[in-house]
Amino acid sequence: MISVEEAEKIILDSMGTMGKTEVELAQASGHVLREDLQADRDLPPFNRSTFDGIAIASKAFREGTRTFAIQGTALAGSPRLSLDSREQCVEIMTGAPLPDEADCVVKIEDLKIENGKATVLDPDQAESGHGIHELGSDCSKGETLLKAGVTISPKEIAVAASIGKATVQVSTMPRIAIIATGDELVPVDSVPEPHQIRRSNDLTLATALNAAGYTSTTRLHLDDDPSEIEATVSKLLESEDVLILAGGISKGKRDYLPETLLNQGVDRKFQWVSQRPGKPLWFGTFQREHHDFPVFALPGNPVSCFTCLHRYVLPALDKWLARTPKAQTYAQLQEETAFHPPLSLFLPAFANFSSDGAYQATPVPFNTSGDFISVSKTDGFIELPKERTHFSKGQTFKFYPWVS
Amino acid sequence: MISVEEAEKIILDSMGTMGKTEVELAQASGHVLREDLQADRDLPPFNRSTFDGIAIASKAFREGTRTFAIQGTALAGSPRLSLDSREQCVEIMTGAPLPDEADCVVKIEDLKIENGKATVLDPDQAESGHGIHELGSDCSKGETLLKAGVTISPKEIAVAASIGKATVQVSTMPRIAIIATGDELVPVDSVPEPHQIRRSNDLTLATALNAAGYTSTTRLHLDDDPSEIEATVSKLLESEDVLILAGGISKGKRDYLPETLLNQGVDRKFQWVSQRPGKPLWFGTFQREHHDFPVFALPGNPVSCFTCLHRYVLPALDKWLARTPKAQTYAQLQEETAFHPPLSLFLPAFANFSSDGAYQATPVPFNTSGDFISVSKTDGFIELPKERTHFSKGQTFKFYPWVS
Numbered sequence: 001m002i003s004v005e006e007a008e009k010i011i012l013d014s015m016g017t018m019g020k021t022e023v024e025l026a027q028a029s030g031h032v033l034r035e036d037l038q039a040d041r042d043l044p045p046f047n048r049s050t051f052d053g054i055a056i057a058s059k060a061f062r063e064g065t066r067t068f069a070i071q072g073t074a075l076a077g078s079p080r081l082s083l084d085s086r087e088q089c090v091e092i093m094t095g096a097p098l099p100d101e102a103d104c105v106v107k108i109e110d111l112k113i114e115n116g117k118a119t120v121l122d123p124d125q126a127e128s129g130h131g132i133h134e135l136g137s138d139c140s141k142g143e144t145l146l147k148a149g150v151t152i153s154p155k156e157i158a159v160a161a162s163i164g165k166a167t168v169q170v171s172t173m174p175r176i177a178i179i180a181t182g183d184e185l186v187p188v189d190s191v192p193e194p195h196q197i198r199r200s201n202d203l204t205l206a207t208a209l210n211a212a213g214y215t216s217t218t219r220l221h222l223d224d225d226p227s228e229i230e231a232t233v234s235k236l237l238e239s240e241d242v243l244i245l246a247g248g249i250s251k252g253k254r255d256y257l258p259e260t261l262l263n264q265g266v267d268r269k270f271q272w273v274s275q276r277p278g279k280p281l282w283f284g285t286f287q288r289e290h291h292d293f294p295v296f297a298l299p300g301n302p303v304s305c306f307t308c309l310h311r312y313v314l315p316a317l318d319k320w321l322a323r324t325p326k327a328q329t330y331a332q333l334q335e336e337t338a339f340h341p342p343l344s345l346f347l348p349a350f351a352n353f354s355s356d357g358a359y360q361a362t363p364v365p366f367n368t369s370g371d372f373i374s375v376s377k378t379d380g381f382i383e384l385p386k387e388r389t390h391f392s393k394g395q396t397f398k399f400y401p402w403v404s
Numbered sequence: 405m406i407s408v409e410e411a412e413k414i415i416l417d418s419m420g421t422m423g424k425t426e427v428e429l430a431q432a433s434g435h436v437l438r439e440d441l442q443a444d445r446d447l448p449p450f451n452r453s454t455f456d457g458i459a460i461a462s463k464a465f466r467e468g469t470r471t472f473a474i475q476g477t478a479l480a481g482s483p484r485l486s487l488d489s490r491e492q493c494v495e496i497m498t499g500a501p502l503p504d505e506a507d508c509v510v511k512i513e514d515l516k517i518e519n520g521k522a523t524v525l526d527p528d529q530a531e532s533g534h535g536i537h538e539l540g541s542d543c544s545k546g547e548t549l550l551k552a553g554v555t556i557s558p559k560e561i562a563v564a565a566s567i568g569k570a571t572v573q574v575s576t577m578p579r580i581a582i583i584a585t586g587d588e589l590v591p592v593d594s595v596p597e598p599h600q601i602r603r604s605n606d607l608t609l610a611t612a613l614n615a616a617g618y619t620s621t622t623r624l625h626l627d628d629d630p631s632e633i634e635a636t637v638s639k640l641l642e643s644e645d646v647l648i649l650a651g652g653i654s655k656g657k658r659d660y661l662p663e664t665l666l667n668q669g670v671d672r673k674f675q676w677v678s679q680r681p682g683k684p685l686w687f688g689t690f691q692r693e694h695h696d697f698p699v700f701a702l703p704g705n706p707v708s709c710f711t712c713l714h715r716y717v718l719p720a721l722d723k724w725l726a727r728t729p730k731a732q733t734y735a736q737l738q739e740e741t742a743f744h745p746p747l748s749l750f751l752p753a754f755a756n757f758s759s760d761g762a763y764q765a766t767p768v769p770f771n772t773s774g775d776f777i778s779v780s781k782t783d784g785f786i787e788l789p790k791e792r793t794h795f796s797k798g799q800t801f802k803f804y805p806w807v808s
Contacts, residue, residue: 025592029611043777045598050772052656075658077587077628079599093656095588095704095774097599108655133772145777153808154612155780158706161604162776166593183481184499188429189570194449195483195501200565207433208558224481251512252456252497254479300499302562332761357736357800359763368454368537370499372566373447373549376559396761404557 001272003386004311004344007281010269011312014285015320016292019172025160028152030213031170032321037146040163042136046080047098051107051131053091054118058104058128060086067119074099089118098132105131149324151213171321173216174241176209178202181222181229181248181257182300200372201246201305208306211403212314224254233264237286241293244313247300250280257297258282266295274386275344277304277369281312294320301369307346307381310400331361331382331399337391344386348378351399361399378402405676407790408715408748411685414673415716418689419724420696423576429564432556434617435574436725441550444567446540450484451502455511455535457495458522462508462532464490471523478503493522502536509535553728555617575725577620578645580613582606583636585652585661586704587628604776605650605709612710615807616718628658637668641690645697648717651704654684661701662686670699678790679748681708681773685716698724705773711750711785714804735765735786735803741795748790755783755803765803782806 002010020034049055056068068089074081076095083090083101090099098105110122120126139145145159152160152170160168180202186192187199202219209217218240222229229248236243248257249271262268266284273281282297296313298305318325331351339345349361361382366374380401384391391397406414424438453459460472472493478485480499487494487505494503502509514526524530543549549563556564556574564572584606590596591603606623613621622644626633633652640647652661653675666672670688677685686701700717702709722729735755743749753765765786770778784805788795795801 026607026610029615044774045596045601048774050774052654052659073657075587075628076656077589077600079597091657093658094654095586095601133774137771138775138777146780151808153806154608154615155710155776155782155806157611158604158608158710158776159780161592161607162602162706164592164595164602182499183479185481188565188568191568192449193483196481197449197499198566198568200562203430203565204558204562206430207561211433211558224479250456250498252480253477253495254497255456302566306559306562327756330757330759330761352731353734353763355734355800357734357763359757359761367541370448370452370454370537371542372559372562373542376550376563378559396759402557402559404555 001274002270004273004275007270007273007283008312008315011283011294011316012319014269014292014294015316018174018321020169021172022167023170024167025157025165028160028168028170029154029157031152032323033146033150033152033156033168034148034171034322035169036144036148037160037163037165037168039139039141039143039145041141043138043162044133044135047135048133049074049092049094049096049098049105049131050133051105052094053105053107053131054089054111055083055092055099055102055105056089056126057083057086057101058126061104061120061126067117070116070118103128107131149322151323173214174317174320175239176214176217176242176244177220177236177240178205178217179220179222179232179236179243179245181224181245183224185221201300201302204302204306205244205246205309208309208403214317224248224256226256226260229256229260230263233260237264237266237288242317243295245295245297246305249282249297249299261295261297274342275346276341277301277346278308279343281308299369302372303348303366303369303375306375310381310402311346314403329359329399329401330396331359332394332396333382333391334360334362334393336393337363337384338389339384339391340389342386345384346381347384348375349380349382349399350377351379351401359399405678406674408677408679411674411677411687412716412719415687415698415720416723418673418696418698419720422578422725424573425576426571427574428571429561429569432572432574433558433561435556436727437550437554437556437560437572438552438575438726439573440548440552441564441567441569443543443545443547443549445545447542447566448537448539451539452537453478453496453498453500453502453509453535454537455509456497457509457511457535458493458515459487459496459503459506459509460493460530461487461490461505462530465524465530471521474520474522507532511535553726555727577618578721578724579643580618580621580646580648581624581640581644582609582621583624583626583640583647583649585626585628585633585649589625605704605706608706608710609648609650609713612713612807618721628652628660630660630664633660633664634667637664641668641670641692646721647699649699649701650709653686653701653703665699665701678746679750680745681705681750682712683747685712703773706776707752707770707773707779710779714785714806715750718807733763733803733805734800735763736798736800737786737795738764738766738797740797741767741788742793743788743795744793746790749788750785751788752779752782753784753786753803754781755805763803
């Protein structure tokens with residue numbers, strides 16, 4: 001039995017780097033960017049007016065001119081004009097290019113306009129540089145604006161669009177097969193016999209993977225039948241990039257998976273981790289065309305399965321896709337907790353921000369690792385290290401939010 | 405000019421409640437549940453073994469029996485067995501129903517099994533109730549497990565699947581039209597003239613709406629042409645449930661939108677909010693078949709536009725869809741800040757969890773509300789109230805994370 005930290009390291013060390021592909025920017029949200037993006041020109045690309053008002057030469061104002069003849073109008077989207085003389089001004093709209101020879105925009109609220117002339121009312125608003133979003137002040141041509149590894153979210157879309165990236169290089173999405181095992185499982189829309197339960201793990205895992213940006217998922221169910229398991233696993237090892245199995249990996253008589261996976265050439269890296277829930281966690285890799293692919297065999301209990309997905313599988317996939325690691329979330333434990341077995345404890349908890357800015361995690365009592373109802377009231381789990389048995393209220397620990 | 409709080413209240417008060425629709429559970433993630441979900445039977449539906457081991461009557465153990473003849477095997481997914489006598493045991497697998505007359509499961513690690521007999525090695529593991537996830541201990545038949553208003557995420561999927569909800573009632577998704585306006589805007593894949601910029605607002609807004617669960621979006625661009633704007637807005641008011649406009653709503657000569665919206669019968673609720681960025685924010689509603697629909701006209705500057713989406717539009721849509729309001733996020737300001745104008749300040753900031761569990765927001769310097777490059781380095785914005793001019797390091801304020 002190995003520690004959580006050892007298991008995490010073995011998994012992460014086994015993950016190489018996925019290939020790249022090109023996607024349309026409109027489809028890029030959630031993908032991992034695999035190229036640095038540079039500005040294709042200075043931004044803003046011209047001295048841009050930030051107000052509706054008039055553009056003047058501030059020197060004329062300093063030398064006493066208060067009223068300027070309006071020579072024309074600068075509109076957003078129109079080519080740059082030029083001031084004909086210092087006694088004149090150009091009416092200018094927000095987003096329009098500042099005319100040559102002008103160095104200041106006075107906003108409409110600070111003007112009186114009549115008979116084709118504009119009079120400046122507020123002298124403080126007529127200084128050089130006022131009302132101008134200066135050429136190149138956001139970035140210079142060639143400057144790196146986004147780094148490879150970032151997850152593309154709406155704000156990255158805005159940057160990429162503004163520099164003309166209609167398509168972007170991203171990590172290829174792995175094909176993920178999710179296999180729920182167990183004779184006791186029946187379809188969601190059926191009425192189970194008293195000894196049966198409905199299949200929920202595969203749909204839950206698929207939904208969580210999709211929500212985390214891993215959208216290429218297939219779901220299967222296998223009965224506890226060694227030849228069916230062997231045949232299906234064999235096929236999946238040919239076609240899929242990741243296998244995530246739920247159930248059938250402990251020491252039960254019908255836990256055929258560990259043996260099947262070995263028979264099929266999957267290289268077992270570990271089984272049994274000193275954690276609760278999720279002790280029977282099994283991890284291995286298989287080779288295809290000289291590349292390594294991961295197999296995660298998660299415990300079948302829904303809480304164990306969901307917890308292990310967040311603690312191990314999602315970070316592993318993130319590394320595989322070369323995603324810049326997320327910053328660790330920490331939370332303050334809100335209840336004195338004692339736990340004696342020498343195991344790391346993953347404790348589902350409700351989380352909130354206190355109005356003084358602390359992130360707080362309150363464990364929700366739950367029955368067993370089969371009790372998913374209690375977990376649905378939580379926001380993630382707090383991880384209590386195995387080296388200790390008592391955990392005080394107010395102490396801070398790592399917190400893993402559920403994907404939502 | 406009204407305050408942020410007044411604007412928020414006017415918007416939220418204008419939002420009614422969207423209708424409902426039925427979706428497949430596998431497609432329900434991100435939707436707002438519109439029915440309470442009850443357990444259709446006790447969960448677990450039987451006394452469920454939590455170990456691989458043997459099921460015994462603990463009374464026999466207390467009375468001295470240590471070795472039990474194995475009468476058979478209880479498998480997950482098989483009907484419940486019954487102990488033939490107190491001298492016997494049933495081999496049992498995790499997830500299998502506890503046999504009648506048995507009240508305890510001793511796990512395989514605490515047993516010696518040979519010649520069809522199992523001997524209990526650890527007396528502490530043979531107490532009544534040990535190793536059993538008791539019938540009905542997670543919930544009772546008829547108990548409400550999920551409440552209407554919850555956003556369906558993977559953990560709600562798990563609950564719904566386990567109680568047989570293959571389809572669920574959710575809020576109807578509104579059809580949202582996003583319209584970027586401005587002659588200066590050119591397509592992302594074009595090479596702009598020096599006075600032009602690429603369209604990014606509409607794609608950014610659409611991506612953010614999609615990421616927030618609002619997946620039915622259409623994007624358009626309109627030039628600053630009053631008759632084109634009038635004709636398009638008129639059509640959209642017939643076909644769409646929400647109009648989000650970006651740009652063309654300030655006091656510029658070519659800001660035709662406010663007038664067009666009024667001409668088209670949109671009831672203006674307010675324009676101008678005492679905030680930076682985003683002062684020109686315009687909001688109204690229109691009627692169709694006796695229902696009210698919202699029109700948000702956001703400022704065209706990308707930072708203003710993105711900020712107003714998060715501060716006003718997303719909470720409004722959440723209320724419309726009857727989504728239970730999210731808990732407010734708070735963060736500790738990490739930099740002494742002074743701001744004198746009597747405006748609420750939305751300050752884009754980098755956010756992190758300190759290792760003692762505080763959520764911290766560090767403002768990122770930025771140029772103007774046109775500077776989207778700086779915003780791409782932030783995680784959201786901190787809201788500094790307009791009643792004050794000085795904000796100390798370490799003080800806590802509301803924080804709005806960007807959708808990602």
